Structures are given as C-alpha cells and as structure tokens.
Amino acid sequence: MxxxxxxxxxxxxxxxxxxxxxxxxxxxxxxxxxxxxxxxQIERRLNVEINNRGSVxxxxxxxxxxxxxxxxxxxxxxxxxxxxxxxxxxVHLLLQESSQKLEKNKQKQSPTEEASSQENAVSASExxxxxxxxxxxxxxxxxxxxxxxxxxxDVNFGIGPAGTGKTYLAVACAVxxxxxxxxxxxxxxxxxxxxxxxxxxxxGDLSQKIDPYLRPLYDALYEMMGPDxxxxxxxxxxxxxxxxxxxxxxxxxxxxxxxxxxxxxxxEQMKMFLTRLxxxxxxxxxxxxxxxxxxxxxxxxxxxxxxxxxEIPGMSFTFFESGDxxxxxxxxxxxEAYEKFNSTLPPQRGDK
Numbered sequence: 001m002x003x004x005x006x007x008x009x010x011x012x013x014x015x016x017x018x019x020x021x022x023x024x025x026x027x028x029x030x031x032x033x034x035x036x037x038x039x040x041q042i043e044r045r046l047n048v049e050i051n052n053r054g055s056v057x058x059x060x061x062x063x064x065x066x067x068x069x070x071x072x073x074x075x076x077x078x079x080x081x082x083x084x085x086x087x088x089x090x091v092h093l094l095l096q097e098s099s100q101k102l103e104k105n106k107q108k109q110s111p112t113e114e115a116s117s118q119e120n121a122v123s124a125s126e127x128x129x130x131x132x133x134x135x136x137x138x139x140x141x142x143x144x145x146x147x148x149x150x151x152x153x154d155v156n157f158g159i160g161p162a163g164t165g166k167t168y169l170a171v172a173c174a175v176x177x178x179x180x181x182x183x184x185x186x187x188x189x190x191x192x193x194x195x196x197x198x199x200x201x202x203x204g205d206l207s208q209k210i211d212p213y214l215r216p217l218y219d220a221l222y223e224m225m226g227p228d229x230x231x232x233x234x235x236x237x238x239x240x241x242x243x244x245x246x247x248x249x250x251x252x253x254x255x256x257x258x259x260x261x262x263x264x265x266x267x268e269q270m271k272m273f274l275t276r277l278x279x280x281x282x283x284x285x286x287x288x289x290x291x292x293x294x295x296x297x298x299x300x301x302x303x304x305x306x307x308x309x310x311e312i313p314g315m316s317f318t319f320f321e322s323g324d325x326x327x328x329x330x331x332x333x334x335x336e337a338y339e340k341f342n343s344t345l346p347p348q349r350g351d352k
Contacts, residue, residue, distance in 0.1 A: 014063040016070050020055045020077050027080040028055060031073070038076070038091050042069055045095045093326055096139050127151070129172040131224035132179065136172040140324045143169060149316035150284055155277065157262075158286040159306065160320025166286040167260050171220040174256040177282065184238070184254040188217045189273070191244040191264045214241045217260060244269055253278035262287035262302040264294055270301025290338065 020028070032039050032052070039050045048061030048069045059069045072094055076086060127147045129136040138144040143165055150156045150173045158166035174186045221230045221239065233239040244265065259265070259273055262285045270285075277283050287302045294300060310317055322336045 013061070014066045016059040016066045018057045018059070018070055018073060020057070020073075023055045024080075027077065030080045030086050031077050033086065033088070033091075037088060038086060041088060041091050042072060042095065046072075093139050096323075096326060129169070129176045130179075131172055131175045132229070133224050133226060136169065136224070138169070139165070139326050142318060142320050142324045146318040146320075147173065149318055150282070153314055153316040154282055155274065155315040156282070156284045157302075157305065157309075157315070157317045158284065158320065159289060159302070159317065160324065161288055161290065161322060163326060164320035164324040165326055166320060167216060167258070168220050170258045170260075170284040170286055171217065172224060173282075173284070174258060175221070175224045177256045178238070183256045183280065183282070185252075185256070186233075186239045187252060187255050187257045188214060188239070188241045189244050189247060189257065189259045190214060190217075190261050191259075191269060217241060217258070244273060247276050248272055250276055251278045252276050252281050254280040255282075257281060257283045259283070259285045260287075263289050263292045263300050265301035266294065267299055267301045267304050270305050274305075 020031075033041075039052070042048070043050055046061065046065045046069050048059050048065050050069065050073075051058045051060075057073060059066050059073075061069070075094060076091065079090075080086065127138060127144055129147065138147055142160075146156075146158055146166070146169060150170065156170075158170065160166060171188075174183075174188075177183045178186055218230070218241070225233075230239060234241070244259065255278070257276070262270070264287075265273065273285075274283070285302070285305070289300065289303050289306075292300050292303075306317065309315055
C-alpha cells in the first residue's frame with residue numbers, strides 16, 4: 001500500500017493515493033459497496049472526495065480528513081480478507097471512531113492536562129468484552145471509559161441519549177461476567193413506567209406483561225448468547241428479568257444487576273434499588289434524563305442520584321453525548337436537534 005500526500009493546493013488541503021494489495025475484485029466490490037455507497041458514506045462523513053479506478057483510490061480534502069479516510073479504507077479492506085460482508089452500519093461504526101479522532105485533534109490546541117491524560121489512559125488500552133457469540137468492542141471514547149468504569153467499580157451509571165450503547169454494553173459486561181463465573185446470576189430490571197403506559201393495562205398474566213416490556217434486554221442477550229441458551233438460563237433463574245417493584249426487600253449477592261430506563265425511577269425507587277446490592281455484585285444503572293415519563297411533579301431518582309452520589313468511592317458516572325450514537329447517522333442529528341431545542345426551554349418536571 002502506498003500513500004503519497006501532495007501539498008499542492010494549500011497548507012491545509014492535501015491529496016492522497018492508495019494502491020490496495022493484493023488486488024481482488026470481490027474484496028474491492030465489498031469495500032466500495034453497492035453503487036459505491038460505502039465510499040459516498042465516507043465522503044459525506046469526513047468531508048473528502050474519493051475517486052477510484054480498480055484498486056487505486058485518490059482522496060482529496062483537508063490533511064487530517066484525508067489521513068483519516070486513508071486509514072479507514074485500509075482498515076475496511078483488511079476486514080474483507082476473511083470474506084466479511086461490509087454494510088453501511090459497519091462502515092458507520094468505524095466512521096464514528098475516525099470522526100471523533102478528527103474532533104480530538106482539532107481540540108488539542110488548548111486541552112487541560114487532566115482531561116488529556118484521562119483520555120489517553122482510556123484510549124491507550126483497547127477494551128474488549130468476549131461473549132459466546134462474539135467480541136464486543138467500544139466505538140467511542142466515552143464507550144471505552146464506560147467499559148473501564150464497569151470493570152473497575154461496583155456501582156456504575158451510564159447516562160446519555162438513545163443509541164449510545166449504554167444498555168447493550170452493560171448487558172455485554174453482564175454476559176462476560178457470567179461466562180467467566182465472576183457472578184452467578186444476571187438480573188435485568190426496569191421501572192414500570194413507559195411513555196404513559198403501565199403494566200396493569202397490558203393484556204396477559206405477569207410474565208406476558210413483562211416480556212414485551214423488557215424486549216430490548218432480551219434482544220441484546222439473544223445476540224450475545226443465542227435464544228436457546230438464554231431461555232434455558234431464564235428457566236433456571238440464572239437470568240432474571242423483572243419490574244423494579246419486585247426488587248424491594250431483596251439482597252442480591254454474586255449478581256450482575258442492570259437497571260435500565262432509570263430516568264423513570266422515583267427518588268424512593270432509586271434508593272431502594274441501590275441498597276439491594278450484596279457482596280460480589282456489580283450494578284449498572286442506565287438512563288436518558290431527556291426522556292422522563294414520570295407523572296407531573298414527580299422527581300426523577302436518576303437526576304437526584306447524579307447530584308448526590310458522584311463523590312462516593314467505588315461508584316462511577318459515565319456521561320454519553322450525541323457523538324457516541326452508534327445507530328443510523330440520522331439518529332445522532334435527531335438527538336442533537338432535540339438537545340438544541342430543549343436547551344431553550346424552561347426547567348421541566350423533576351428537573352430540580
């Protein structure tokens with residue numbers, strides 16, 4: 001592979017030529033995507049121009065963006081070596097990393113020593129989580145920090161917008177802990193408030209009410225362990241899925257406990273949940289404080305926990321941003337638009 005950067009246009013604008021080897025037409029088609037959709041995706045995200053003829057690719061744009069696109073194309077081509085099918089979603093995840101590195105380089109002009117040292121410490125050692133169905137890797141600085149915190153602390157909060165991987169990564173850590181026998185059980189919990197609907201109004205018995213309500217947690221487990229194994233573990237009560245109300249009065253030892261949608265807990269519920277923690281257990285609390293569905297006048301237990309618990313040793317708080325969104329690129333723009341709109345509104349219920 002050859003990279004030739006020519007600074008003919010200006011100090012900031014560069015051109016780059018890559019010659020991919022070995023030449024393999026199937027791999028090249030996989031890399032480019034249908035109608036070159038992967039190349040166009042890279043162009044839009046990194047603000048570069050990409051032209052190719054066969055295995056030779058030319059990239060034009062700002063120097064740092066050209067360098068990022070060069071590295072990304074090499075990385076994507078390497079992934080095609082074993083026949084892995086590239087998709088817009090996979091390209092998007094790698095673009096997340098490239099975009100964040102670009103932003104980090106732009107902000108290097110005046111970073112504080114503390115912030116830069118923390119960021120370097122997190123990115124220096126790549127963290128991966130092994131599950132029976134594959135290896136889970138973080139795709140942003142905050143995701144790496146989140147995993148590092150969960151692996152190092154007994155109580156962990158993951159707070160941020162939808163699509164940032166808060167719940168998915170927590171489930172991955174729980175599965176890895178169960179597989180390595182660090183815990184004996186996984187307990188997945190949600191408060192019984194969801195967009196104005198309550199479990200009592202749903203059809204069926206308790207199990208039938210809970211199943212669709214906890215579907216996002218089921219989906220993550222199925223992906224990491226396979227449906228058959230998950231169902232067997234649920235039957236043996238090694239994996240338990242339950243509404244938050246059913247945690248009262250329990251002490252949970254040797255367990256990995258995840259409280260999802262925690263923005264919909266009340267102050268009393270949050271305190272009750274946190275005091276369930278037993279010996280040998282890890283708790284992860286996830287939520288998005290911009291999507292509170294509690295009745296008017298009821299304060300969010302998650303928002304209060306942020307204010308009063310951050311100084312306690314052994315507890316971690318990871319705050320995700322719109323740049324950490326790993327879903328469709330439009331999701332990130334939607335989150336940013338709502339954040340901008342909400343910043344102009346007066347405080348809402350439960351904000352104090």
